[in-house]
Amino acid sequence: MYGSGILKGLGVTFRHLITTFIDDIQWLGRKRDVEVFQQKQSLANRGLVTVEYPEEKLAVPERFRFTPFLITYNQDDPDYPGKDWCTSCGICAKVCPPQCIWIVRGTDPKTGRPKPEPEQFYIDIDICMNCGYCAEYCPFDAIKMDHNYELASYDRTSTHIHDKARLSREIRYWQSIAPTIAAEEEAARGGYDHTDVQKARKKAGLEPSRPDPLKVKPAEPEPAPVAVAVAEAPAAAPQAEAPKAEAAPAASAAPAAPSSAAADGETPPHPGWIKRGKRWIDPNAKVEPVRRKGKSE
Amino acid sequence: MTNGEINLRDLQHPDIPVPEEMQSNIAVTSLSSLYNWARSRSIWPMLFGLACCAIEMIATAASRFDLARFGMEVMRASPRQADLMIVSGTVTKKMIVPIVRLYNQMPEPKYVLAMGACASGGGPFKEGYNVVSGIDKYVPVDVYVPGCPPTPQALLYGLIALQKKIERQSLGVGASVPWYGGGPSEEVPVPILGPDIVDPRHAELLRKEAQKNRVTPTVAEMLAESAQPESA
Amino acid sequence: MTDQVLPQVTDLPSTVAALKERFPNAVKDDTRSGYQGVIVDPAHLTEFARVIRDEFGFNYLSSVTAVDYLGHGDHLEVVYHAYRVPSGGKPLVFKAQTDRNDAVVPSLVSIYPGADFQEREAYDLYGIHFVGHPNLKRILLWEGFEGYPMRKDYHEAYYEQETKPFDSRWPGGHVFRAEEYNPFGHNVRYPAGFTLDDYKPVAEEQLQQGMALGVDIMGDPAFRTDRLIVNLGPHHPSTHGVFRMMVALTGETIESLEPVMGYLHRNHEKIGERNTWYGNMPFTDRLDYICSMANNLAYAITVEQMMGNQVSVPYRAEVIRVLMAELTRITNHLWAIGFLLNDLGAFFTPALYAIQTREYILDFFEATAGSRMMCNYMRIGGVAKDLMARIRSEAALINDKVRDMDTMEYLDKLINDRLPRSIDELDELLSESEIIKSRCIGVGLLPAEMAIAYSASGPLLRASGVPYDIRRADPYSIYPELEFDICTRPNGDIYDRYYLRLDEMRQSVRILKQILPRLKDTQGQPIFGGKTSYSIKVPAGEAYGHAENPKGELGFYCVSTGGGNPWRYHVRAPSFINLTPLGEMCKGQKVADVVAILGSIDIVLGETDR
Structure with missing residues (x-):
């Protein structure tokens, strides 16, 4: 029919x-x-x-990948408060497919030789493809993929290059968002501590790794990004962050303040150029996005 | 407000029920708020997908995440009926021409949401010869949603951020957005497909550069040039 | 297809020997280390192609591409891969070399119409002129674009270094945006002395040429009509992305159709040649972004071929790979059917039904690989991570127990209950609908001979009655030990393509049911047998790896010079090549059917334009 x-x-x-x-x-x-x-x-x-x-x-599941972040010791760690896990070996920067990681390797001010600590660490999340290679190939478990996808912002020039302050999160944050994986990694490292710390402790004749201080002394949990964040004031919402990141200026994502070149007595390649790090840039280069005409919002 | 309708006569009664969404607003009484509240909850996006992010945008509109809850389910294929352009994916030089044209055809007030890394700043394909490094080089962007691709929930977060932005806009003369203040804004000049994409706003700059009579240098060349005094 | 006379010489080495005998001066072995096939003198290329097609049965020219050997002989090389369809087997590889400064090669379009778009692409990106090509113009870029971007000496505006990793990232990695180093602040590069003052863009005019605008159409003088050119896209509600078609109409009937693409050409191959071998894996996710797992698999197969015995894929990894590939096939076909119905005008209801089950598969992908769509899951020599014991959710969020269930249990439920149920439901919802039948049956016909000639692959080929499936024709992974049928449909119209996808999903479920016990048996076994280093070097040579992707044959043609980056990284994209017969399929149809025909081919622009 x-x-x-x-x-x-x-x-x-x-x-x-x-x-x-x-x-x-x-x-x-x-x-x-x-x-x-x-x-x-x-x-x-x-x-x-x-x-x-x-x-x-x-x-989101534990393996969920969004933008990367850096792991540090907890701020209230008795021995290494806030110490970076990153040793600035550069593997993440090399393996990154779209090359969105910039690392300034730290140098010892006395000897001038490189030391295993990043001086600066930038990730341009406008380039990052969330592939997770940096976390996968990091030999020190120092870079991980964040689960916080609520990153919308009204302006990208100031917020989309994440610097070290913006990227760093305490290890307890990682333990809270991915407990199973964090435990597996801890077992693979041979203990709670960073592998380099373990080596140093062994050398000093101590136990290679301390037990997880969190498990010894339960600390207050990381404030989770909950629904309330959306309902709050909109200006704050896109930058809703853990307390630590708030302490650091959020806008410091803008590249390091250009240092005055004239003071060093160096001549720029073009008149008016300024120095940033070791390189010269044109401060007037058009990187500003097109904006709607009208009073500033 | 129980049946979701606003009777203008009700506004004169002091006991008008205030919807929950409006209670958190600072100025419930001002016309701007009412106007913006209504508008921010009926944003019609343009049915317009570019790349990978478009799939997540469709997933957002589909049953699990359901854009209809935000009054955005009416995806319009015509720019003339749309309020919001969700730029969902990599913007190529070939595609920027139609995008700018579509943007110009949208009636004001109009908003642009850059979804994903590519639309915000070029994304992983930024280095490519046919990729525009950020839609905001050509049209003003209201909200950026990072991620590659942003999950449907990340996009929803961005859309809520846009609603918040609209709610804060003022209807007054000389307001923060051109369509409430000094009349309609200018059209964005449509780029030209030349030997490379040409932004007509660069006509002067092009003339200046042409005097140097060189091929536009690459980043590598500029890097080398800028590092020279260092090595000297 | 069964009545086709199969050639007497069937194996590849004796074919090559016979060919060398036939063309003593024009055909010689490719003796470079790691290379295969023969090099053909361009002067004899057309004749060679005719002989292999007519006398040796290589009736299917799968892939045409070019390689720029700058600094390695300084020539351009056009590489062809041909098969016998439907009997299958390894491809016959033949190459033609030409000078970089005066690149001319005869076109094979007259023998293999499927070479049409691929030759245009080689012309567009490498500047190789194919003599005798009926419509040789740029395909991915626009007319007037300066330079041939895939050549090794072409440097784009944001060019930093020949290969990744870039030196500017570490150890002195002071962040910058590439725009800062461009005088225009945009990703642009202009020739010396370029100004807008007297510049006239030619891109659009060139497009309109050949469409024969304003020509009177003969017929009854009382009803004489002009030819009408209608432009569909690139922004069109149902073109599956930014695809554009120029259609010449007589009344409502299509006289000719020209696809215009490149609106999502994001330089995948150029970036791929800059990337490290591993770095390309997440980029393959973004080719056909609905089927990232299957793309990963095809790329992994290709590089594993080149690595030879340096890597060996453990059995469990193969099991997981097939699991992922078949789940991907189901997501893709669900998507394709849903959006075909959109194109037919059943706006969104069938699509919503079709993609709801997809969400559950994506949940599994997200839990296993970390992302709903961009899985980046396969590695060269295995897979990235084993399945989680439990599908867990982030504990810090409010609904912390959501989706915490045993992975095997989840898969069991998904494969044995949910997927078959929703496929049946889709069948019930759509297959017998009279509206769908009247719109689809007999529309967009593609006969078997034409499908082969036009190098169609995947469901498009099989719906035309050609039982060709790479999982059987040139088996990979553990497909030889799995039971499944190659589905075919006899008519080659829209309805058959739709119904074939339903059948294929049922076959995928059948495969998945065989995968489940294998998954249980191999629990705890290794999943990776490759190199653990973050950068790998691949021995010099070339390889062509292909897999039966949901949309057709996805092939990767890679050339290595022994370093950490591919010298050539070419994608034989099914979505791109399946579009070649679109013009022919639409001829004589009504304009309203164009979108449905396009929907039935099932393209994804990320792969079409790359």
Whole structure:
């Protein structure tokens, strides 16, 4: 019969319609229940249920990759407070497919020789492709992929080059977002501590690694980026960050302040150029985005 | 406000029910807020996908993340009916010409959201010879959503940020956005497909550069040039 | 196709020997170390091609590309890969060399129409003139573009160094944006002395040429009509991305159609030659961004071929690879069917139904590889990580227990219950609908001979009745030990392409059901048998690796000079080559069907334009 195929198809849509109501009735009054949410978002469900985003969020898995961040010791670590895990070996910068990592290797001010600590570390997240190679090939577990995807901003010139202050997070943050992986890595390292620290301690005749101070003394958990962040003042929302990153000026993502060249007595290659690091740049080069005319917002 | 409709006569009653979304606003009483509230909750995006991010944009519009909750489900294929251009993907030099034309055709007020690393600043393909390093080289961008690609939730976060931005705009004369203040803004000049993409706004600069009579230097050449005094 | 006379000489070495005998002066072995195939004198190329097609049965020219050997002999080389379809086997590789300054090679379009777009691409990017090509103009870039960008001496505006990693990143990595070092602040490079003052762009005019604007069409004098040119795209609600078509119409009937592409040409190959071997892996994700896992697999296969016995892929890794590739096939076909229906005018309802199951597969990808779409999961010699024991979510978020379940259990439920159910549901929803049938049956016909001649691959080829599937024709991974059928459909119209995708999804589920016990058996076994170093060197030579991607044959042609970066990195993109017969398929159809035909080919622009 002509039209039976269409009717059959309409039957499918009708079934879906009924199912949604069955679901609604089934979960009546328990809309915000975490267990219900889990049930709804798993395969146990017959269809696919909407995640009402800012109010409820689909939690990301541990292996989730967004932008990279650097790991440091906890600020309240008794022995190495806030010490970088990065040794500025440069493997991440070399393996990075789109070359979005810039590292200034630290030098010892006395000897002038390189030391295993980055002086600066930049990631241009306008280039980063979230591939996770930096985290995968880092021999020191010092760079990891963040799970915070809520990074929208109104301006990219000042916020999209993440500098070291912006990138650094305490190890406890990583332990909190990826507990299983962090534990696996700890086992592979042979203990909680950084491999270099372990070597140094061994040399000094100490136990190679200390136990995780967090497990000895439970510290307050990292404030998680929760739904409230969206509802807050919009200017702050895109930069909603852990307390540590807030302490560092968020706008310091703008490249290091150009140092005055004239003071060094060097002559720029073109008149008016300024020096940044070891290189000269044209301060008037057009990197500014097009903006709408009108009063500043 | 229970049935979601606003009766203008209600505004005269002091006991007008205030919707939850408006309660957090500072100036509930001003016309701007009401106007912006209405507008920020009915943003019609342009149905316009460029690359990988477009797939995530479609996933955002699909059942699991459901843009309709934000009043954005009406994706318009015509720029003349759209309020928001979601630039979802790598912008190539060949594509920037239609994009600028589409932007010019959108009626004001209009907004641009750069979705993903490519639209924001070129992304992993930035070094390519046919890639525009950021849509904001040509059209003003309101919200940048980083990520490669941003997950649907990241895009939703960006869209909420855009709503917040709209809510703060003022209707007054000389306001922060041209369409409320001094009349319509100028069109963005459409780029030209020449030996490379040509921005008509660079006509003067081109003339100046032409006097040097050299091929435009690459970054490597400029780097070498700028490092010279160092080695000397 | 069964009545085709198969050649007597079937194996490749004796074919090559016979060919050398046939062309004693024109054909010689490629003796460079690591290379294969023969080098053909350009003067005899056309004749050679005719002979291999007609007498040796190489009826399918899969890939045409060029290599610039600057500093390695200073010549340009055009590389061809030909197969016998449907019998399969390894490709016959033949090459033609030409001078860099005066690059001329005869066109093979008259023998293999499938070479059309690929020769245009080589012309566009390398500046090789194919004599006898009917429509030799730029395809990815625009007319008037300065230079041939894939040549090794072409440097783009943001050029920093020949190969990655760049020296400016470490140890003195003071951050900069490339724009800062361009006088225009844009990614642009102009020839010396260029100004806008008397410049006239030619790109659009050149496009309109050949469409025969304003010509009167003969017919009944009372109803004489002008030819009408309609432009579809690049911004069009149903063109699967930024694809553009120029259509010449007589009334509503299509007289000719010219695809215009390159609106997403993001220089994948040029960047790929700058990248390290590993660095290309995440870039392959962005080729066909719906099927990143399958792209990863094809690239890994290619480089593994070049590495030879330096890498060996463990069994478990192969199992996981097939698992991922088949899940990807299902996501792609779900997507393709959903959006074909969009193109037919069933706006979004079928698409929503089709992609809801995709979300659950993406959840698995996200948990295993870390990203929903850009998986970057395969490595040269295995896969990046083993499956997680449990699909876990970030603990810090409010719904911390969501999706915490056993991975095997999840897969079990997905493969044995969810996927078959949603495929059946889609079948029930669409297959018998009279509207779909009347729109699809008999529209966009592609006969089998034409499909082969035009180098169509994947579902497009099989829907025309050609049982050619690389998983069987030139097996890779563990496909030989898995049971599945090569689906075909007899008619080669839109409906057959739609229905074939449903069938293929069912076959994929069948494969996945065989994968599950293998996954359980191999638990705990190694997943990586390659080099653990962050940068690998690949022995000098060339390799062509291909895999049956959801959209067709995805091939990678790589040339190594022994270093850490590919010398040549070419992608034989199914979406690109499957578009070659689009013009022919649309001829005589109504304009409303164009979009449906395009939807049935199932292209992704990231791969078409690269």
